[in-house]
Amino acid sequence: MRDIHQLKSGDLFALAVFLSVAAHRSFRAAAIELDVTPSAVSHSVKSLEQRLDVRLFNRTTRSVSLTDAGERLAAKLRPAVSSIAEALQVVDDFREAPSGTVRINSSEGAIRLVLLPVLARFARDYPQVHLDIVSDGRLSDVVADGFDAGIRLAEAVPQDMIAVRLTETARFAAVASPGYFAAHGRPAVPQDLHRHACIRFRFDSGAIYRWEFERHGMTETINVTGPLTLTDQPLMVEAAIQGIGIAFVPDHLVVGALADGRLERILDDWCPAFPGLCLYYPGHRHVSAGLRALIAAIRAG
Template identity: 60%
Template structure:
């Protein structure tokens, strides 16, 4: 069989660079991931386009997008490259120590609760591993975004993923400062919240989080009102502590403030309980020694 386009020296790297740029939609971000300069990445892609005699990306000063040809190559190449990566990763069992880059996507709360306490222990024990942690509020596709694993609330994890439970449950609670409650009084029912200043949370998608309370065994959502909307749950707790209003946040974020008396829980009997945090990864992907080591480190501390 004769191949019209046989791979030559450097083509495998060029195709890898193409996949990274296609995933990131940015030459600058791809350069960071590939540990190259943006101009080097751009030059690599240009040479690949010249060799294939087809344009793969539409480029402007503000955006990078795939052409139809680029999109077809991306869809065809991604599973093949993943198979190659898995084949190489299978060699991990012959290595004595975990190594390489381990990319983890997690919510801000999960980073603070699960990852922060074990970072030094893990990195000290695994000096050949570079841990790349990205924290954001939106649920992403960790396969498409090239992450090895994610940490989220168990109920939010796609069913096709392998999930390892890290915490038994997670509770969201409403909190306010004693000074605020002394001035405006304690709400008795979630319905009373419409008469209070509530500190709202906005997801990265732009959607405003609706507060959820358990009423007569069912979860009811409340579209509360208030003078402040934030995208950072820690700032929400700080705002509640400062007397701006009532915040609705994961319980683990306010333990220090509760213990010091800076905030108090309101409507605790209505606080909903969810399944806890889980670490998850694609079932079809080889689990590297580095990820195994991270899982074992987390389990030893949680």
């Protein structure tokens, strides 16, 4: 306990600020996460460096990076601060109602499908819980980046995580407008897509998604071309409705447009199923009452 007595008032906050800047490599992003001003973050880091008498960050007008000392401090602090947060969460569970912040990392499609429908009801039922939801097309490390949980397709969940299935198996759909098919014809097999205008999807990593088809055990991967590349699947649907080309998206995004005739489906027997969405979190981490309440709300629909 003597080591704890060496901590001065504000040190725990300063260490939390340091870890946030280290994770984001940005003072401004850390300020947004911690809900403080950028100047408060800068002052906290500067005071910590003066107290430790060592530089923790290399700063330029364009970038922020950890020094060797900063890297070592961050590596030691992450598990310690995580343990403190978990201890506080355990005590928080004794409250009559869940409270505190629940940070979720998720793809935009998953946010629209499983989170958006329950947000209003969750906010009403749990007014003391603050949801901090980050839309992220990358497969972020939820532990290193300070999230309580992530939401991704089951096949993308790291093996060392606890996964909670949120949706059943779904499928992709290749779709375009009736006007497009009237002008250009309908592909009969995936290889026909090489002769069509396709709306491509770009991952946050910069990679272009190659369309994957499967039938009777035979797989076809098509590197499509076309007039438009987007990083947002709902926008791909809108572009297809406007007749720009063929889009290949999760079928839950096109239910309404298929029902009212704005879009038509092709290659249906070639479109593969994919595992449903899972919410996942590290098995060694305490699951807060707020996160448990959110999981229950999603499963209840």
